[in-house]
Amino acid sequence: MDIIYLQQVRASTVLGWYDWERTQSQVVELDLEIGLPSARACVSDHLNDTIDYDKVVTQIRQDLTAKHFLLLEALAEHIANIVLNDFGAPWIKVSVTKLGILQEVARVGVTIERGQRA
Numbered sequence: 223m224d225i226i227y228l229q230q231v232r233a234s235t236v237l238g239w240y241d242w243e244r245t246q247s248q249v250v251e252l253d254l255e256i257g258l259p260s261a262r263a264c265v266s267d268h269l270n271d272t273i274d275y276d277k278v279v280t281q282i283r284q285d286l287t288a289k290h291f292l293l294l295e296a297l298a299e300h301i302a303n304i305v306l307n308d309f310g311a312p313w314i315k316v317s318v319t320k321l322g323i324l325q326e327v328a329r330v331g332v333t334i335e336r337g338q339r340a
């Protein structure tokens with residue numbers, strides 16, 4: 223399976239279990255590996271034959287500004303569903319990272335995989 227990857231994508235959303243995290247949005251970092259439904263674009267050299275990563279990032283960023291989540295896990299699931307359902311990817315691996323949220327921990331996050339990896 224061919225894969226598009228996006229690393230350290232910054233997006234803003236309201237996220238957190240505790241009340242103090244829900245008063246304003248925070249920046250999270252996303253790492254995505256997106257399975258492609260076919261390798262057609264490798265031959266055709268045409269954007270219509272693949273998943274446009276520019277559109278993926280734009281849609282995720284827009285979507286997250288209007289949403290709020292309690293857990294990283296729920297946010298990761300939401301992102302996976304966007305890419306699987308709206309962009310037709312057969313498989314996705316999503317990592318969501320919070321930056322500097324815990325004392326003396328630079329980064330904390332979750333990684334999930336959804337769909338079928340061929």
Ligand SMILES: Nc1nc2c(c(=O)[nH]1)N=C([C@H](O)[C@@H](O)CO)CN2
Pocket residue numbers: 237238239240243292293294295320323
């Ligand atoms: N497994 C998880 N554990 C925790 C989460 C989470 O999203 N998934 N979130 C928090 C708080 O929101 C944290 O960011 C601040 O203390 C705690 N544990």
